[in-house]
Amino acid sequence: MRHVFRATKLGWDKEREGIWFNSDDYTKEEALAEFKPYQGTTYNGYSYTGYEYDGQKYHDVTYLGEYDDEAMPKNDTEYLDALLRKNK
Numbered sequence: 577m578r579h580v581f582r583a584t585k586l587g588w589d590k591e592r593e594g595i596w597f598n599s600d601d602y603t604k605e606e607a608l609a610e611f612k613p614y615q616g617t618t619y620n621g622y623s624y625t626g627y628e629y630d631g632q633k634y635h636d637v638t639y640l641g642e643y644d645d646e647a648m649p650k651n652d653t654e655y656l657d658a659l660l661r662k663n664k
Contacts, residue, residue, distance in 0.1 A: 577598075577599035577600075577642050577643065577644060577645070578596040578597060578598055578642065578643055578645060578648060579596060579597045579599055579602060579604055579607040579639070579641075579642050580594065580595075580596045580639075580640040580641060580642070580643055580648055580649065581594070581595045581596070581597075581608075581611075581637055581638060581639055581640060582594055582595075582637075582638045582640055582655075583595055583611070583627065583629070583632075583634040583635075583636065583637045583638070584634055584635040584636050585633070585635070586626060586633040586634060586635055590635075593632075593634075594648075594649075594650070595629065595637075597610070599642055608637075608639065610629055611627040611628070611629045611634070611637045612627065612628050612629070613625050613626070613627055614626055614627070614628055614633075640655055641658075643658070
């Protein structure tokens with residue numbers, strides 16, 4: 577089982593990345609704590625809170641849930657399909 581997150585990389589192109597943590601090694605809270613918040617300022621002078629993990633900076637981080645290795649969503653469509661199946 578793995579805790580699965582989706583994070584939007586810092587930058588203009590809004591590239592998203594899937595990040596996972598082994599459930600045997602991390603609780604959900606421990607995995608979320610790996611994303612360290614930081615304070616930044618935009619080019620226009622607006623302050624924001626971003627997140628950093630493993631040297632990469634992100635706009636946001638979303639917890640998608642805990643999944644079996646074979647059932648991990650690989651894109652938004654697979655995530656939505658899994659969510660719909662779960663809520664049936």
